[in-house]
Amino acid sequence: MLVTFEDVVDMNTETARAHGTPNIRYVSSSRFVPGPEDVDSFVESTLEALMQPLTEKEKESTTWAPPTSRVLFEGTLDEADTFYQQTRHIPAPLNAPIAIYTDGFPVRIPTEERVREMLTGTSHKPDELITYQSDRVIRSADIPGEGGEGKLGEPVRFQPLKRTATVEQVAVNAVMAGCKPEHLPAVLAIAESGSLNGDNVLIVVSGPFAKEVGMNTGNGFLDPGNPANSTIGRCGQLMAINLGGAVPGVNRMHASMGGYFNRGGMCIAENADGLPEGWKGLNEEHGFKKDESVALVMGPSGIHTN
Known part of the structure; x- marks a missing residue:
């Protein structure tokens, strides 16, 4: 059973769902009612919840999965614009509308033709699951829920809801972010980390790829304006939302507490020259060759090199 504050019920139930208990029983209390006035009702409801046998629904143990349909929406481009701009109201502690499918900015509509064009940037098949292309490298203590160790060939679990995703689903988010097909190899490498949720994630590209696609490694590399830096970084944010199930104020509290760099995604490139x-x-420091390109996904949980 879960005991929580009423203003973070959504966040905690989403966390429970990610860990295999989608219908966890919970009791909530108020942060704002003085203790003595809250205790009687809280204790009574807690004891009742503890003594009642679990329902069949509460006994279910499974990780929630999104709908499997390839097509999310059918209609005109104008209708699709409206669809992708949908929001839902997130109660306290946010108490504000939050975009469902985007980072709050307009996106490029991922039509079949645009996604097909994006997929020309990789030799991977559209229905291929995103898997670890090598054993995961983490430069920190392993933190539960932040990805853990991944072995070659195992499916990547996108945080926070630990979902799997296909190459095509990654390409959809790349289209939405405004990426070009030549950016897709970096996006797929970033996707391999799976850990793009919150915590002021920083993506660093190292190797010849940065120069090949025109990433800015000079003055103003943190500024907006460079298409590769901006769209690749933004795609990381969209993947956290659409593939990982991240929702600010629900299961993404770190980013919702003032994480500036998460507003548009932060992707930079190493100036090898x-x-x-x-x-x-x-790239060489992490065991790759000088002429090999890698993407490092950095956050408080460690460095994921892909």
């Missing part, structure tokens, strides 16, 4: 003589690039 500017490294001092004898210094290795981040």
Whole structure:
């Protein structure tokens, strides 16, 4: 049974669902009612919840999965614009409308033709699951719920709801973010981390790929304006929302507490030409060759190198 504050019920029940108890029983109390006035009702409801046998629904143990239909919406482009701009009201502690499918900004509508064009940027098949292409590398203590260890060939579980996703689903989000097909290899590498939810995630691209697609590694590399930096970083945010099930104020509290860089996604590239003589690039430091490109997804839970 879950004991929680009434203004974070949504966040805690989403967390329980991600861990296999989608219909967990809970008792909530108020943060705002003085303790003595709250205790009697709280204790009574807690004891009642503890003594009642679990219902068949509460006994279910499964991770919630989104609908499996490939097509989310059918209609004109104008109707699709309206559809993708939908919001839902998130109660306290947010008490504000939050976009359902986007980061709050307009997106490029992912039509069949646009997604098909995006997929020309990879040799992977559209229905192929996103899996680990090598054993996961984490440079920190393992934190439960933040991805854990991944072995070669295992499906990636996108945080926070631990969903799986296909190459096509990643391509859909790349279209929405405004990426070009040549950006897709970086997006797929970023997707392999699965840990794009909250915590001020920083994506760093190292290797020749950055120069090939024109990423900004010079002055103003943190500023908006560069298509590759901006759209690849934004795609990371959209994947957290649409593939991982992240919702600010529900199961994404770190980002909702003032995480500036998460507003548009933060993706930068290493300036390999500017490294001092004898210094290795981040790709080489993580066991790759100088002519191999990697994407590092950094956050408080560690560094995921793909």
